[in-house]
Amino acid sequence: MTTPFVQPVRQPLPQPKAETASAELRISLHWAMALFVAMGLVTMWLSDFQQDLTLRFRGLLLGNSLCLLALLVYLLKQRWPLMARWTAPLGCALLIVAGYRWLAYPGLLTLAPTPLILALALVDLPFALATAGLSSLLWLSSLPGPVTPADRSLVLAGLWIAMGLLYARSRPVQQVVLWSWQHYQRAQQLLEEARQRKAELEQVLDELLHANRQLDLLNERLAMTRLMAEEAHKAKAAFVAKVSHEFRTPLNMIIGLVDLMVEKPDLYHHSLPATLLEDLRIVQRNCTHLASMVNDVLDLSQTEAGRLTLHREWVDLCQEIEAAVTTVRPLTEKKGLWLRFQADEPIPTVYCDRTRIRQVILNLVSNAARYTERGGVQVEIEEKAPYVVVRVIDTGPGIAPQDTERIFEPFYQGSNSVWRDRSGSGLGLSISKQFVELHEGRIWVESEPGQGSTFVFQLPIFPLAEAIAPPNRWISEEWQWLERSERPAIPRLPYSRRVIVCDQSGELYHMLAQHFDDLELVEALDEQEVLEELEECPAHALFVNAPEPAQLQGLLERLRPLAPDTPVIGTVLPSTMGQVWDAGAVRYLIKPVTRADLQASLDALGRPVAHILIVDDDPDFRKLLARMLKLLVPGLTVSGVGSAGEALSILRTRPPDAIFLDISLPDMDGWAFLAQKSQDPGLREIPVTIVSAQDLTVQPSTVPQWTITLGQGIPVHKFMEGSLELAASLLAPEPAPAPG
Template sequence: MEVPMWYGLRTSPEADPDFVHSVTELLESTLRNLILATGGVYLIWHLVATVTWPERLGWSAWLITPVIILVCVLSLRLLPKHILVAQVVWQTGLAAAITLAVYVFQRQEIAFFYALLPLMAVVTMGWPGGLLAEGLVIALVWWLSHGSATQPLITTYSLGIIAGGVITGLLGWATAHTLLTAIRWHLFSFAQAEKNMEEARQHRAQLARVLKDLDQAYYRLERVNAALIAAWKAADEAERFKAEFVTNVSHELRTPLNLIVGFSEMMMTAPESYGDVQLPGPYRSDLNAIYHSARHLLALVDDVLDLARIEAGKIALARDEVDLASLVAEATGMVRDYIAAKGLELRVHVPEDLPTLWIDRLRIRQVLLNLLVNAARFTEHGWISLDVSRQGDEVVVRVTDTGRGIPEQDLPKVFEEFRSTDEPLSTWHSGTGLGLPISKKFVELHRGRMGVESTYLQGTTFWFTLPCTPALMPEQKVSHLDHPQPAVRLGASERIIVVVHDDPHTASLLQRYLDGYRVVGVTDVEEGVALAKDIKALALMTDAEKPPPALSGDALIVHCPLPSGRRAAIALGADDFLVKPVSRQELWAAIDRLGRPVRRVLIADDDPEVVRLFRRMLCIRIPVQDCLEAYNGEEALRLVRMEKPDLVLLDLIMPEVGGQSVLEQMAADPDLADIPVIIVSAKGDSHASMQLPGPIQIFRPKGFQLGEIVRALEALFNALAPGWRPPDSTEPGLAKASAASPVSPDMPQPPASVPVEAH
């Protein structure tokens, strides 16, 4: 409860809540001390009086004491919560006790204690309380002067008591005013000190916040750097796991494909290896379908492995000028019998005026096969149609079926990888595998679009578009020094690169990763030079193992180390490297490259069927009894030491002792070091991921301009130099650029960049 203090304090607009609170606490403490002091003084007097004058004052004092005690106790109880009531009770109780003492002791001098009431009232209640107390004193004096219970109060006493009350009231007001002034000055000084302290605290808080922000920024930088290091290590670990995955998948898929392709090829092209036993005509037709399907499956294996290769960062396209009508006929011919066997009608409509498209034949054929096979698999009755039309600068291909359709809620998930739906009838549509997502990716790589339209339980239409205009080269930054470049492909109608290498797989490998170029492979340098001149090739590439050729004109000569099976074989300590599946021609060509007679061969492979296939491929040249067989590395080493064969066909992945260990032990044994070894393995990417030593040299007969050199150096540094690549929003391929690894003292340093010479 708020105490009614001095009138000025309550009505002044300058009254501060803190000041009022402080004064209230001071008054409460003062009143408590007065009550305790008054009660204590009275009890001491009571003790002295009852002991010293027991007959005269003993019984009279006991009449006053309960009143004093009751007033003190009641006032103290009311003081914490009701200070104003406690003050009223205290003043009234004291007045009553004094009045009772006057009547009990019949001593008018006791009435002079009335003069103390205004003093205590002013001190504890302010001057309004002093006026009320003085009024009470005047009323009591008047009552005692005219009362009948005692002798009337002497006039002199009455005036003295009233005057004493006024004097004590004035003294109390002066004391309280001085005290309040001191309190106000103290609070003002305290407020100023608090204000100054708050300002200092704010400045200190600002400094602390700045320091904290700096600490947090430094901590975030440390965390970001640690995260970058962890991400770099995780990426390196993922790359290692991905390489292991590619190796294992390659081996597991290529080995059975090697058997399918090899045996079917031998049965069709080399019947003499079966004792001239001829196959019936229907068998040959089915076998031919098996052979071509296996070759197609092998191409798809390469595509899946491309998806798993982190180093490439994209799926390579081998673009070529393709007649879409012939491609549609080829794809429909592969599935026509399957569709007819289900009692479905296949409708094909291809206009005759379609332009030639610059596309990857294999991958677009895969898209068509995916859509046709899926439509046939989930269509129970009705028909399947494949319609091709031209709309503006695009060719639109639509595959429509009358099958089960796709629920509406599953349509957004159709092209998501590894996503399934709640509807079991539309499993293939929902993208539980990779067929549709990969198909869409292939179409988008051709700058096309792919979509789906479906009505549940009525049918589905998948469509995709292919641009009619040829794909241009990837966008490049153009400086003010550049000369206008033609928008068409150089050399008649396409950008052609001639690769001179004795390994035909080298040109195929480069074709997979050089998007927008046609790579032509030849084995002779003179033939390559002549071909480059005839077809106006953009560049002629030669291997660093041979001297660079001379070429006139504007064509570039790129002399650099090229990946090949023979280079990988030499790095492993062998003479040649063949990747499964291996055809009979490839095997014989590798044997002929050895340049030495081969009469006895050791075939080392953990798969007995693969051994049997190679034995059948060799039986035309080498008798069966001279084809030794080993099914693990330990057995191969034993037979090599015992039989000393003229050639070893060695698989790298074998139980117990692997092919690499066999090569190492043969190289360490002088008696076995000269035996040639041809590696036949399903690890098809070994030579593609190996480090190739040697310089990269670029020649051009007419020389180079400064702008061309600068752009070539910039492209070279971005491709080979370690460190962070600066962002450039003008490059469309920035989103696909690989992030460089952060610098860390515990990381292995990247290899130095390959030296380049420009002439």
């Protein structure tokens, strides 16, 4: 199912504000708290050097107050962060003024701008201005202390000079921050648009991939349809040839003899009974009708195949129409119809094939006379340069609109029973259309039910000059497929799907190479070679084979990361000789068997043999194998049976030294025989050599287990489609095995 494309809705990003940009420049409150603690500790340390106890006490009080201010800021930060930022500079300003008034130490005046710096660093520029105003009020207040007017003036000047410098410094910084924030927001917006575009592109790519898959499927179906059309074309050509050679000759013989019997009965020196003559006339009419149908089929086939040759000459169409009217007039007179030909002006001669155009005119006039019961038929001809137009008008039953679109198709006789009951072949109009179009003309019908019909065709007076046309002139909607007599000499580029086979035993690689010659098989013995082959060129699939299921799982886990985009298919395929050994046999010989093969099998037994049992359902082969064995081992006793049941009976009564066994047996196959033999401890050690026409390396092997994986997993819809295709393939019948 194709996922509909949904245009994502873009939400406008919020516009950047100065407050947001300023907030990005705020320092952490931890720095302010650390500053207060440091100032408190320094104040308490300096107070130890005071001789005056009052000043020492005030210094300790100021130091503790600074530490308490740090603690207060920390507590407010936990719940009211903004209030903590306000408290830090305001508290610092209050303690600096109080410390100067308490200690009367001029060095504290240098700390007066500190609250302004904190206000700007912790909050923003407007709050720094407010802090400067509050500090000015504190220094100008009439609180008791040693603050002189000169000190006040110096402090106020320092405060506002520092405020001016801070303002001058922070304003460009804020502008830069605001500019940076705007560009950051713009970058975020562009990034979001890029992500949306990427999502759209991925969806478009997915749609293109889906369309490509559909196009591949349609191409495959088109190729199959083309093959079917070619087969149908060949079958039709064969049928036409059969009709031409097998039907025409006997039909001519039958028609000729019947004509003699009907027309010249005195040639036989006997008078024929009237009933016999009537029967012969029936045979004559039907044979003539059958010959006409054969001729129509041959003409239609030749026309469709483009093998019909026109013999053009200058023809007077008026004479041809008069000849056709003369031919059909007995039929119209018999039915009581009028038949007229009208040509009001001189008609020029037309360059055409006289025979084919005469056939077209005769078909149209005879059809009009055949299907008209009342009234009559009129034939008209006129010149419409550069064409000559011929009309055949009748007063018949007319043609239904749904039939006018198909009336020129081969074998189509309309949906009206009136048309179907006239014993026509349904080929006359189709052949007429082909003949007219071969002359670069056109034919059509104008009709309404109950109002009669008008068949019109036009022919060019002169052969039409070829106009300069674009390259699409070679393509036509009515193009007919023709098999080329010569194949193109340009070689086709080879293309095959690349499959990497990782199998240390080599069994899977050789089996695939024998069955699938259209694949590019690449053999890899281990994970390193697989990685090298994948780096050299990607593969359509990676096959992994292991003799045991437990080994297969480990191989898949190691190879899956190496090919994340390649389907990894794991199989458990025992080796050929492994199957033979597991079944209890020692060797496997493929017919035809030579004496060298038999000698090698006897030598492989490793011990002398005196009695050999041959199990094969072919008595002639048993005799041949017995003779060959006796030639190799003089004095050897050879027994032969044709079924597995007889062989088991002989094994229990007279065990041989070795067995030569065929796989294909009438009662049970050789594998079942080996299984029953292995169950008997007394017979288990008798060596068995399999002699069969079945090549295990060619016969389809049975895979007891297989696994497929792809990257991080297989989508559900692909899993279902693949499973259904696999089920259909598994349910398809297998070819019958070769007789053994």
